[in-house]
Amino acid sequence: MKADREQALRKLKTVRGQIDGLIKMVEDNRYCIDISNQLMASIAILKNINKDVLDAHLKHCVTEVFDSGDQTDKKQKIDEMIKIIDKLSK
Amino acid sequence: MKADREQALRKLKTVRGQIDGLIKMVEDNRYCIDISNQLMASIAILKNINKDVLDAHLKHCVTEVFDSGDQTDKKQKIDEMIKIIDKLSK
Amino acid sequence: MKADREQALRKLKTVRGQIDGLIKMVEDNRYCIDISNQLMASIAILKNINKDVLDAHLKHCVTEVFDSGDQTDKKQKIDEMIKIIDKLSK
Amino acid sequence: MKADREQALRKLKTVRGQIDGLIKMVEDNRYCIDISNQLMASIAILKNINKDVLDAHLKHCVTEVFDSGDQTDKKQKIDEMIKIIDKLSK
Numbered sequence: 001m002k003a004d005r006e007q008a009l010r011k012l013k014t015v016r017g018q019i020d021g022l023i024k025m026v027e028d029n030r031y032c033i034d035i036s037n038q039l040m041a042s043i044a045i046l047k048n049i050n051k052d053v054l055d056a057h058l059k060h061c062v063t064e065v066f067d068s069g070d071q072t073d074k075k076q077k078i079d080e081m082i083k084i085i086d087k088l089s090k
Numbered sequence: 091m092k093a094d095r096e097q098a099l100r101k102l103k104t105v106r107g108q109i110d111g112l113i114k115m116v117e118d119n120r121y122c123i124d125i126s127n128q129l130m131a132s133i134a135i136l137k138n139i140n141k142d143v144l145d146a147h148l149k150h151c152v153t154e155v156f157d158s159g160d161q162t163d164k165k166q167k168i169d170e171m172i173k174i175i176d177k178l179s180k
Numbered sequence: 181m182k183a184d185r186e187q188a189l190r191k192l193k194t195v196r197g198q199i200d201g202l203i204k205m206v207e208d209n210r211y212c213i214d215i216s217n218q219l220m221a222s223i224a225i226l227k228n229i230n231k232d233v234l235d236a237h238l239k240h241c242v243t244e245v246f247d248s249g250d251q252t253d254k255k256q257k258i259d260e261m262i263k264i265i266d267k268l269s270k
Numbered sequence: 271m272k273a274d275r276e277q278a279l280r281k282l283k284t285v286r287g288q289i290d291g292l293i294k295m296v297e298d299n300r301y302c303i304d305i306s307n308q309l310m311a312s313i314a315i316l317k318n319i320n321k322d323v324l325d326a327h328l329k330h331c332v333t334e335v336f337d338s339g340d341q342t343d344k345k346q347k348i349d350e351m352i353k354i355i356d357k358l359s360k
Contacts, residue, residue, distance in 0.1 A: 001115075001116055001119055001120060001121070001125055008116050009117070012113050012116065019102060019105055019109060023103065025091075026095055026099055026102065027099070031091070032093070032143050032144070033147065033170045035143050036140055036144055036174060037174075039136050039139060039143065040140065040177050040178075043140070046132055046133050047133060048359070050126055053122050054122070054126055054355045055352045055355060055356070058348050061122060066336035078328050078332065084123065085325060085328070086325070088359060089317050089318070089321035089324070089358060090270060090317070140269055141269035144262075144265045145262045145265060145266070148262055148265070149262070156254065168239060168243060171238050171261075172235045172239070175234045175268070178268040179227050179228070179230055181302050185296055185299070188296050192292055193293065196289045196290065196293070203279060203282050203283065207275075207279070209271055210271060212271050212327035212331060213350045216320055216324055217354075219319060222316055230309040230310065230313070233302050233306050260303045264303065
């Protein structure tokens with residue numbers, strides 16, 4: 001991975017703490033709206049990490065492969081990005 | 091919470107396992123696209139739990155409060171749902 | 181509809197102008213990224229109108245029906261909102 | 271634009287018809303939920319067109335520029351894709 005690893009790990013550990021919190025909230029039968037807000041907070045952080053990972057992928061991996069000139073690798077990089085765009089576009 | 095708690099806990103524990111996996115993937119410097127796909131899988135499960143929580147909230151909590159007839163509680167339930175809709179609409 | 185109609189019409193007419201512009205952009209073979217940005221601008225306005233419509237629906241229609249006390253109407257309002265939440269949660 | 275233009279135009283004209291329909295629905299004071307469903311249908315088509323445009327952009331424009339070897343053009347293509355990914359990731 002080419003994104004800032006320390007930052008990605010910090011954000012993932014925040015989400016892990018939130019998921020542990022969510023498990024406790026459900027076990028404690030907490031109010032639905034509080035659970036929903038916490039779920040949406042975790043979704044927002046995961047989307048933000050995904051954005052960071054894809055930005056770094058474009059800046060580094062895709063650029064490297066295109067500079068290397070290998071046609072099979074190039075095609076694979078483009079196909080991968082198309083699949084990602086398709087998922088993000090839903 | 092009024093949603094199926096066992097099902098919500100099972101899904102949350104799946105996501106916790108995925109987040110642990112993601113932390114390891116980042117530490118092991120795994121390929122960006124694999125990390126991105128795993129992130130989007132976790133986001134999809136969290137969205138699905140959120141949908142279940144909100145559906146059950148509407149079916150149970152909102153209906154109860156509206157049947158009880160307390161005007162302050164009713165206004166609060168509507169205001170909460172509006173804030174949720176605003177977040178989901180982005 | 182219970183949302184501010186003048187505001188909704190103004191925004192819809194803006195989107196109609198953008199769609200006409202997009203048709204022209206495609207006919208003129210304009211640059212993909214410019215077309216994509218214009219598409220995302222229209223999507224953002226439509227989401228914003230949808231938010232306004234649903235907020236007003238909750239504030240007015242749902243509240244009225246719940247105050248009226250008709251059980252069939254109440255159930256229908258909740259079922260409708262659940263279907264909307266399911267679509268927004270994707 | 272490198273996407274299938276006839277198909278994009280056909281979909282855009284469908285959305286234009288839907289927007290005209292929405293303007294009439296609002297003027298006729300139609301039911302909020304019907305308006306919301308129609309709005310979400312138009313949003314779904316616009317997202318689908320955006321996906322087609324971006325897929326074709328990656329397959330054609332990005333590949334061409336990377337084959338041409340111009341470093342300034344390459345950097346611009348990557349920067350543009352990063353901005354698109356950032357918008358799609360919200």
